[in-house]
Amino acid sequence: MEDILKNYEPVIGLEIHVQLNTLSKAYSSDATEYGAMPNTQVNMISLGHPGTLPRVNEKVIEYAVRLGIACNCTIRERNEYARKNYFYADLPKGYQITQDTTPICNGGYVEIKDADGKDKKIHLTRIHMEEDSGKSIHDIDPFNTLIDLNRAGVPLLEIVSEPEFRNGQEAYNYLAEMRKLVRYLDISDGNMEEGSLRCDVNISVRPVGREKFGTKVEVKNMNSFRNVQKAIDYEIKRQVELIESGGEVVQQTRTFDAARGSTMVLRAKEDAHDYRYFPEPDLQPVIVREDYISRVKDNLPPLPKELFNKYRELGLNEYDASLLTESKEVALYFENLISHTGNYKAAANWIMGPVKSYLNDKAMHIEAFPITAEKIAQLIEMVDAGKVSNSAASGEMFRALIENPDQDPATLAKEMNLIQESDAGALMEHVHAALAKYPEKVEEYKAGKKGLLGLFMGEVMKLSGGKADPKVASKLVQQELEKQQ
Numbered sequence: 001m002e003d004i005l006k007n008y009e010p011v012i013g014l015e016i017h018v019q020l021n022t023l024s025k026a027y028s029s030d031a032t033e034y035g036a037m038p039n040t041q042v043n044m045i046s047l048g049h050p051g052t053l054p055r056v057n058e059k060v061i062e063y064a065v066r067l068g069i070a071c072n073c074t075i076r077e078r079n080e081y082a083r084k085n086y087f088y089a090d091l092p093k094g095y096q097i098t099q100d101t102t103p104i105c106n107g108g109y110v111e112i113k114d115a116d117g118k119d120k121k122i123h124l125t126r127i128h129m130e131e132d133s134g135k136s137i138h139d140i141d142p143f144n145t146l147i148d149l150n151r152a153g154v155p156l157l158e159i160v161s162e163p164e165f166r167n168g169q170e171a172y173n174y175l176a177e178m179r180k181l182v183r184y185l186d187i188s189d190g191n192m193e194e195g196s197l198r199c200d201v202n203i204s205v206r207p208v209g210r211e212k213f214g215t216k217v218e219v220k221n222m223n224s225f226r227n228v229q230k231a232i233d234y235e236i237k238r239q240v241e242l243i244e245s246g247g248e249v250v251q252q253t254r255t256f257d258a259a260r261g262s263t264m265v266l267r268a269k270e271d272a273h274d275y276r277y278f279p280e281p282d283l284q285p286v287i288v289r290e291d292y293i294s295r296v297k298d299n300l301p302p303l304p305k306e307l308f309n310k311y312r313e314l315g316l317n318e319y320d321a322s323l324l325t326e327s328k329e330v331a332l333y334f335e336n337l338i339s340h341t342g343n344y345k346a347a348a349n350w351i352m353g354p355v356k357s358y359l360n361d362k363a364m365h366i367e368a369f370p371i372t373a374e375k376i377a378q379l380i381e382m383v384d385a386g387k388v389s390n391s392a393a394s395g396e397m398f399r400a401l402i403e404n405p406d407q408d409p410a411t412l413a414k415e416m417n418l419i420q421e422s423d424a425g426a427l428m429e430h431v432h433a434a435l436a437k438y439p440e441k442v443e444e445y446k447a448g449k450k451g452l453l454g455l456f457m458g459e460v461m462k463l464s465g466g467k468a469d470p471k472v473a474s475k476l477v478q479q480e481l482e483k484q485q
């Protein structure tokens with residue numbers, strides 16, 4: 001099978017629906033809060049009562065423009081709305097207000113890693129604005145389907161990619177990148193489990209070297225990134241096996257069965273003309289002008305790529321920079337931290353070391369981390385100045401600050417008796433005592449046995465009760481030994 005798979009090239013395109021985190025719906029003032037009692041956030045507009053009129057929520061435009069800028073898209077000036085007609089129990093109006101021929105964002109791309117970890121650009125076809133349907137609930141009442149219309153009319157952005165993915169791993173990486181992006185942009189919580197990020201996958205295969213695409217199959221209903229990847233891998237194999245056995249792929253919509261790890265037919269795919277798209281008569285086109293776009297751009301939150309590049313310029317390696325920008329909240333904490341200290345490498349080590357392991361331990365988000373960035377910066381400073389050892393700072397002091405975050409690190413170090421002796425006067429006594437204790441060893445050292453330095457150092461550390469700054473002490477011991485020669 002592996003050999004046969006090599007003769008085919010998978011072609012994959014993704015359609016992602018992102019649920020926006022606006023306070024009200026796309027075309028009405030209904031609230032959008034997740035988890036509210038069913039059907040409590042539904043007014044006449046969401047229900048499409050006669051005589052009601054939709055009104056555009058300006059935030060939806062702003063969020064679409066934010067995403068468009070972040071994905072390097074061209075933003076359309078004149079945005080028309082369209083009706084997409086279909087009958088569905090959870091679509092009370094009988095149509096969805098969407099955009100057909102004039103999507104707000106066109107072109108653009110997102111940078112991802114391919115399966116080998118190399119940079120790859122995935123181009124976007126379009127991003128358009130639309131509204132969500134309600135939710136049919138099949139598993140509460142044994143005889144009836146229940147409907148919750150709270151979600152009906154909640155704003156969505158649909159992001160359509162070009163068919164540029166070649167395997168499931170790339171699709172996974174793209175989804176992770178998109179989720180990161182919408183979270184940084186603060187336009188969606190990006191939770192796939194709560195349905196704020198949904199993904200339909202289009203998959204076809206073609207013999208290697210052939211330009212014409214094969215017939216595609218659309219797979220829906222995957223609730224995790226891993227399942228998207230699995231569905232793709234399964235579907236590639238299924239299609240190749242089908243073709244190899246003399247069959248033909250037919251255009252279908254399939255569903256992914258996570259328990260079996262396979263896809264099953266849902267329905268024959270409908271064509272666009274089945275939806276009878278026509279211009280939405282109840283909404284005026286929205287005009288998005290250049291100065292509006294510039295304003296949104298000026299107020300754009302920092303993007304992961306920008307921060308990544310910034311951290312690389314500050315001298316952090318690729319690994320550190322990408323870990324620090326993985327989550328927006330971590331990046332913001334780091335930003336705060338480096339506004340208080342210039343030791344960027346130490347700052348990165350603190351976040352990825354003690355801070356992250358504490359958070360992992362407690363299954364806690366960094367927003368709830370008790371120690372302020374300013375105090376971590378003070379700890380870094382104290383270590384750099386040789387006042388406390390790194391292990392004391394990231395161990396005892398760190399734990400004490402977590403217990404009582406109001407403490408002042410400098411006072412704490414004194415109280416905990418952790419201040420290192422780096423003052424040469426006090427240390428020198430220990431150095432003299434150490435050398436006086438081993439006169440023969442001093443002779444041996446002078447005769448060339450430089451390895452004995454460790455012995456003297458050990459003695460100095462012992463005499464100081466472990467509080468000597470090793471760097472300073474080592475310098476002093478060597479100086480003294482030189483003098484005696």
Ligand code: ADP
Nearest residue numbers: 011012013014161162163202203204213214216
């Ligand atoms: P439809 O009209 O069926 O919705 P579109 O042309 O709008 O199809 O494309 C929908 C998605 O399918 C896009 O992400 C696109 O990149 C992808 N796609 C289009 N053709 C193919 C193909 N032959 N194989 C795989 N994906 C494809």
Ligand code: MG
Nearest residue numbers: 015160271272
């Ligand atoms: Mg389409």
